[in-house]
Amino acid sequence: QSALTQPASVSGSPGQSITISCTGTSSDVGGYNYVSWYQQHPGKAPKLMIFDVSNRPSGVSYRFSGSKSGNTASLTISGLQAEDEADYYCSSYRSSSTPRVFGTGTKVTVL
Amino acid sequence: EVQLVESGGGLVQPGRSLRLSCTASGFTFGDYGMSWVRQAPGKGLEWVGFIRSEAHGGTTDYAASVKGRFTISRDDSKSIAYLQMNSLKTEDTAVYYCTREFRGYSSDCWGQGALLTVSS
Numbered sequence: 001q002s003a004l005t006q007p008a009s010v011s012g013s014p015g016q017s018i019t020i021s022c023t024g025t026s027s028d029v030g031g032y033n034y035v036s037w038y039q040q041h042p043g044k045a046p047k048l049m050i051f052d053v054s055n056r057p058s059g060v061s062y063r064f065s066g067s068k069s070g071n072t073a074s075l076t077i078s079g080l081q082a083e084d085e086a087d088y089y090c091s092s093y094r095s096s097s098t099p100r101v102f103g104t105g106t107k108v109t110v111l
Numbered sequence: 112e113v114q115l116v117e118s119g120g121g122l123v124q125p126g127r128s129l130r131l132s133c134t135a136s137g138f139t140f141g142d143y144g145m146s147w148v149r150q151a152p153g154k155g156l157e158w159v160g161f162i163r164s165e166a167h168g169g170t171t172d173y174a175a176s177v178k179g180r181f182t183i184s185r186d187d188s189k190s191i192a193y194l195q196m197n198s199l200k201t202e203d204t205a206v207y208y209c210t211r212e213f214r215g216y217s218s219d220c221w222g223q224g225a226l227l228t229v230s231s
Contacts, residue, residue: 003155034216038156045208045221046148046156057219089156093216098158098174100146100216105155 004029004090004103011109012080020106022073022090028101030071034093037066037075041086049088050075077108085110113137113220115209120225127199131225133192133209140190141165144212147183147194149205150224157205161212162192177203199229 005023012018022029022037029035035053038046048057050066053073063078073092077084090103119131133145146161160173162183171183182195192209207225210218 032216036217038218040156045223046218047221048213048217048219051214051217051219057213091156091158091217097178099172100158100161102148102156102158 002101004092004101006088006090006103006106008104009107009109011111012077013111014080014082016080017076017078018080018108020075020077020088020090020108022075022092022103024071024073024092024094024101026071027096028092028094029068029073029090031095032093033068035066035068035073036091037064038089038091039084039086040089046089080110082110084108113211115211115220115222117207117209117222117225120207120227122228122230123199124231125199125201125229128195128197129199129227130196131194131207131209131227133194133222135190135192135211138211140185141187144215145183145185145192146210146212146218147192148208148210148218148221149203150208151202151205154205159194159207163212196227199227201229203227204229 037050040046053068054066094101114136144163147159162171180198184193209222211220213219
């Protein structure tokens with residue numbers, strides 16, 4: 001069962017905007033609006049940042065937004081801050097014997 | 112405060128078994144599905160499996176990599192979810208996270224993780 005594809009790393013300067021892509025297939029990202037995004041700081045548990053493609057849970061900064069086009073979902077972080085430096089993972093429902101799948105992960109560096 | 116606490120991790124030899132527990136507090140445990148997600152050292156997240164709430168049948172689904180070896184169960188009277196792991200392999204070495212299912216396909220609450228090391 002292959003993981004969703006994310007860039008290994010993305011970087012940006014404070015105040016800039018960055019976008020992380022998450023590419024799947026019509027059996028997962030493209031076929032369902034069940035994409036979520038997680039932030040993980042070193043040594044910590046992941047934190048839900050976006051669910052159902054573009055919805056933010058209570059308490060998550062408005063600077064985080066999600067979208068989807070075809071088989072690719074995206075997470076955009078606007079007004080980049082030092083605290084945003086972390087690993088980010090996408091996840092999607094998949095119509096297969098393994099109904100949930102994570103992305104390969106992206107390390108975000110704030111320059 | 113919503114909280115999940117994993118326990119039962121440790122060092123185990125290949126081929127042996129181990130059971131992890133996830134004790135929940137701060138919410139009505141029986142109303143939620145629960146998932147397990149693992150992360151091998153220095154690697155990404157891997158979904159292991161989940162169990163639906165009893166209201167949704169209490170059924171389970173598993174990743175192909177653990178199907179037939181791992182079993183997820185729950186005791187709503189104690190607010191505990193379990194991950195029974197049999198026929199362990201070295202590649203099962205990971206931090207195992209317990210998570211609360213949110214809207215069916217996301218995890219909105221995570222435990223601190225339990226480390227399982229499979230080695231001879």
